[in-house]
Amino acid sequence: MPTLDRSFIGRQFPLSYATVEAEAVRRFAQAIGETDPVFFDETAARAAGYRSLPIPPTYAFCLKHLGGSAPDGALRALGVEGGSGKLLHAEQAFEYLEPICAGDELCFSEHVADVYDKKGGALTFVVLETQVADAAGRVLALIRHTEVIRNDL
Amino acid sequence: MNTAREPVRPGTQLPVLELPALTAADLARYAAASGDEAAVHLDEAYARSMGFPGVIAHGLLVMAYLGRVVTAWQPLSALRSFSCRFMAVTLLGETLRCSGTVTSVRASEAGDVADLELEMRNDGGELKLSGRASVCLGAARAGR
Numbered sequence: 099m100p101t102l103d104r105s106f107i108g109r110q111f112p113l114s115y116a117t118v119e120a121e122a123v124r125r126f127a128q129a130i131g132e133t134d135p136v137f138f139d140e141t142a143a144r145a146a147g148y149r150s151l152p153i154p155p156t157y158a159f160c161l162k163h164l165g166g167s168a169p170d171g172a173l174r175a176l177g178v179e180g181g182s183g184k185l186l187h188a189e190q191a192f193e194y195l196e197p198i199c200a201g202d203e204l205c206f207s208e209h210v211a212d213v214y215d216k217k218g219g220a221l222t223f224v225v226l227e228t229q230v231a232d233a234a235g236r237v238l239a240l241i242r243h244t245e246v247i248r249n250d251l
Numbered sequence: 252m253n254t255a256r257e258p259v260r261p262g263t264q265l266p267v268l269e270l271p272a273l274t275a276a277d278l279a280r281y282a283a284a285s286g287d288e289a290a291v292h293l294d295e296a297y298a299r300s301m302g303f304p305g306v307i308a309h310g311l312l313v314m315a316y317l318g319r320v321v322t323a324w325q326p327l328s329a330l331r332s333f334s335c336r337f338m339a340v341t342l343l344g345e346t347l348r349c350s351g352t353v354t355s356v357r358a359s360e361a362g363d364v365a366d367l368e369l370e371m372r373n374d375g376g377e378l379k380l381s382g383r384a385s386v387c388l389g390a391a392r393a394g395r
Contacts, residue, residue: 122284129277129284130315131270134322147328155318155333156311160285187310191334197327242334 101178101247102213102222109210111172116161120200123151130154143199150200158198158230158239159190162206172208172226178247188223189244196238203233211242222247259365259388265324265351270316272346273308281312308341317371317380320349325386331364335382345373351384362389 120140127137132154135142143151153161173185198204211227228241257263275293282288287309290297298306314335321330341347351369358364369382 126284129280130312130319132319132322134327136327146326152327154315155322155327155330156315159311160287164286187337189334189336190310190314191332193332194330 101249102176102224104213106176106210106213106224109176111175111208114162114206114208116164116204116206118153118161118198118200118202118204120151122164123153123157123200126157126160127154130156148197148199152197152199155192155194156190158192158204159241159243161198161204162208162228162230162241172210173224173245176210176224178224184248186246186248187243188246189242191242191244193240194238195240196236198230198238202238204238205231205233205235207231220249222249259353259356259363261353261355263353263365265320265353265367268316268320268323268349270347270349272344273341275306275343278306278308278312278343281309285309285311287311303340303342305342310337313341313347313371313380314382316347317349317369317382318384320351320369321367321384321386324351325388329387331385331387333382333384335369335380338378338381341373341379347379348372348374356388359387361387364388 124138136146136148137151137154140150178185206228208226208228210224212225214223215221216223224245224247226243229237230239230241231237278292282292291301291303292306292309295306317335318333321333349371351367353365354368355366356363365386365388367384367386369384370378371380372378
């Protein structure tokens with residue numbers, strides 16, 4: 099039986115919050131092999147037109163988790179258990195509206211954007227969409243995370 | 252910051268990024284920096300019990316590597332969107348090669364936007380990630 103169906107579309111999860119820390123941005127940039135000084139040096143970042151150290155393109159995804167929501171927290175909340183080999187991260191997408199920089203206080207608002215089956219119900223795709231806004235409510239980025247659940251038929 | 256000086260047109264290739272063989276230390280460093288310390292990335296015995304030949308790289312780590320192809324080519328602030336499909340898991344010892352090609356250049360309110368197709372393959376040619384990105388050319392938006 100598929101675990102989820104389309105009635106879950108629109109389900110909203112509790113908001114989570116995170117502050118972007120300069121040292122954490124540096125550590126992340128180093129961990130992905132970045133060497134561009136804008137990620138490490140405030141002076142270089144400001145010279146390039148940023149408020150402070152900008153975050154690398156995928157870091158917003160991690161900030162959501164560092165803000166207290168577990169990577170599979172939304173799926174668990176839907177009753178889908180991770181760690182069983184039944185879950186697979188299928189796709190990941192980001193849209194960038196404004197750069198996110200060290201010092202920003204972010205609010206993450208996540209909902210179920212889509213649910214659909216493939217292969218006669220053997221696979222269920224869940225699309226989770228997260229809006230990333232600053233303290234003033236300005237939307238800075240959108241994150242779309244598509245997970246595949248392998249169902250026992 | 253490397254900003255392309257040649258005109259960008261469909262077919263323009265981004266400079267290729269060749270990565271050294273993936274190590275357990277790479278995954279440990281990424282786990283600490285990202286907060287994703289799932290055992291499948293760090294614990295060999297657990298990963299095998301899940302049916303993998305060994306620990307697997309974080310999907311978002313290899314996606315971040317792919318993103319470096321784009322940010323090495325145009326400023327980060329020019330990036331509009333970035334997405335990828337995870338095609339195969341990446342294991343320790345694999346060497347990855349990231350590439351990108353401009354598929355179209357279109358006009359927008361903020362200037363020309365280049366759409367890119369991105370790929371990550373191992374040295375055996377196996378496709379790991381299939382990605383897309385859009386980048387604003389010319390006047391990059393700065394963080395205010």
